[in-house]
Each structure stands twice: as C-alpha cells, then as structure tokens.
Amino acid sequence: ETGVTQTPRHLVMGMTNKKSLKCEQHLGHNAMYWYKQSAKKPLELMFVYSLEERVENNSVPSRFSPECPNSSHLFLHLHTLQPEDSALYLCASSHVENSPLHFGNGTRLTVT
Amino acid sequence: KQEVTQIPAALSVPEGENLVLNCSFTDSAIYNLQWFRQDPGKGLTSLLLIQSSQREQTSGRLNASLDKSSGRSTLYIAASQPGDSATYLCAISNFGNEKLTFGTGTRLTIIP
Numbered sequence: 001e002t003g004v005t006q007t008p009r010h011l012v013m014g015m016t017n018k019k020s021l022k023c024e025q026h027l028g029h030n031a032m033y034w035y036k037q038s039a040k041k042p043l044e045l046m047f048v049y050s051l052e053e054r055v056e057n058n059s060v061p062s063r064f065s066p067e068c069p070n071s072s073h074l075f076l077h078l079h080t081l082q083p084e085d086s087a088l089y090l091c092a093s094s095h096v097e098n099s100p101l102h103f104g105n106g107t108r109l110t111v112t
Numbered sequence: 113k114q115e116v117t118q119i120p121a122a123l124s125v126p127e128g129e130n131l132v133l134n135c136s137f138t139d140s141a142i143y144n145l146q147w148f149r150q151d152p153g154k155g156l157t158s159l160l161l162i163q164s165s166q167r168e169q170t171s172g173r174l175n176a177s178l179d180k181s182s183g184r185s186t187l188y189i190a191a192s193q194p195g196d197s198a199t200y201l202c203a204i205s206n207f208g209n210e211k212l213t214f215g216t217g218t219r220l221t222i223i224p
Contacts, residue, residue: 040216042214101146
C-alpha cells in the first residue's frame with residue numbers, strides 16, 4: 001500500500017476516445033503531481049497542483065487536461081491522443097515544503 | 113537548465129558486495145536531492161532526501177552523499193541483497209518539489 005492509488009492500472013484507447021485517469025492520496029499531502037515516463041527518457045513533469053491551485057503546466061499539449069477537485073484527488077482527462085502519448089503516467093503527492101514525493105503505481109496507457 | 117546524469121545505465125553485482133551508484137548534475141544551486149527506486153511496472157519509492165545544507169543521509173544499509181561543489185551525489189548500498197534489484201533514480205530540485213529534474217536511472221541487478 002503506497003498511500004497513493006491510481007486507477008486504472010492499464011488503459012488502451014483509440015485516438016478519438018476520451019478517458020480519464022484518477023489519482024487519490026490518503027497521506028494528508030497538499031501538493032499533487034502528474035508525471036509521464038517513457039522508455040529510456042527521464043520522468044517528465046506534466047502538472048503540479050499546490051494547495052489545489054495549478055502552479056506548473058510544463059508545456060503540455062491541450063489534449064491533456066488536469067483537474068484537482070480537492071487536496072486528495074487528481075484527475076488527468078485525455079482526448080484525441082496520439083500514439084506517441086503511450087507511456088506510464090505516474091501520480092505523486094508531497095507536502096508543499098521540503099519533503100519527499102510519494103508515487104502511485106501508475107497507469108500504463110497505450111494509444112492505438 | 114538543470115541536467116542530471118546517471119552512469120552506468122545498468123550494473124550487475126554479486127550478492128553481498130557493497131556498491132556505489134552515481135548521480136551528477138550541472139547546476140549546483142539546488143534545493144534538495146532525492147533518491148528513488150523503481151521496481152518493474154511499479155511507481156517510484158522514496159529512499160532518501162538530502163537537503164541543500166546537508167552532506168549525507170542514511171537509512172539502514174543505504175547512505176547518500178551530496179557534494180554540491182563537484183555536482184555529484186552517490187548512493188552507497190552495503191551488503192547487497194537480491195531484493196535490492198531495481199532501477200535507482202536521482203532527482204534534483206532547484207526550487208521546491210515543483211521543479212524536480214530526474215536522471216534516467218541505473219538498473220541494478222544483484223546476482224544470487
């Protein structure tokens with residue numbers, strides 16, 4: 001049990017589909033993050049929410065849309081994705097202050 | 113722009129040996145440095161966090177050091193075990209957790 005839960009674990013979607021990834025944390029953290037992990041590339045930060053306000057949008061295409069309804073939940077809404085968007089999408093949480101990140105087990109996304 | 117390098121990309125070591133993993137970075141004005149491990153198909157697990165004012169941190173058989181002047185950190189694993197097999201990633205923060213830069217990791221295999 002990592003304290004950060006992501007669903008679904010695996011997702012296959014066509015380029016015209018709309019789907020959402022969900023992340024939930026029960027650690028009392030006040031910052032949440034979306035990362036993309038592709039083969040042989042460093043983790044790429046996509047979005048950061050601190051105290052429920054988005055503070056970082058790292059030049060992510062608009063086909064990815066985050067939502068943070070409260071400090072415990074984070075969503076990533078997906079629409080009209082491309083095959084190169086296939087990757088492991090990781091959610092993480094932390095205290096805003098100087099503290100380690102806690103990651104979920106990720107959603108393995110395949111775009112066909 | 114911060115760049116983080118981890119060499120080698122892969123390492124195999126017989127069980128019981130002590131080993132050192134390396135992480136180098138280009139911008140020494142760091143906020144903190146974090147070491148993670150990632151098991152296949154899973155998320156990242158935080159191992160150690162070294163704040164900018166610290167030189168090292170220890171947890172059990174793990175010891176991480178930080179030398180900002182040379183732009184290097186090392187993760188020392190004592191008395192390695194097969195369960196230590198994983199990919200180890202270091203991440204540098206230049207301004208809080210909102211600006212973490214990850215290396216591509218070292219895949220460690222402990223041979224029984």
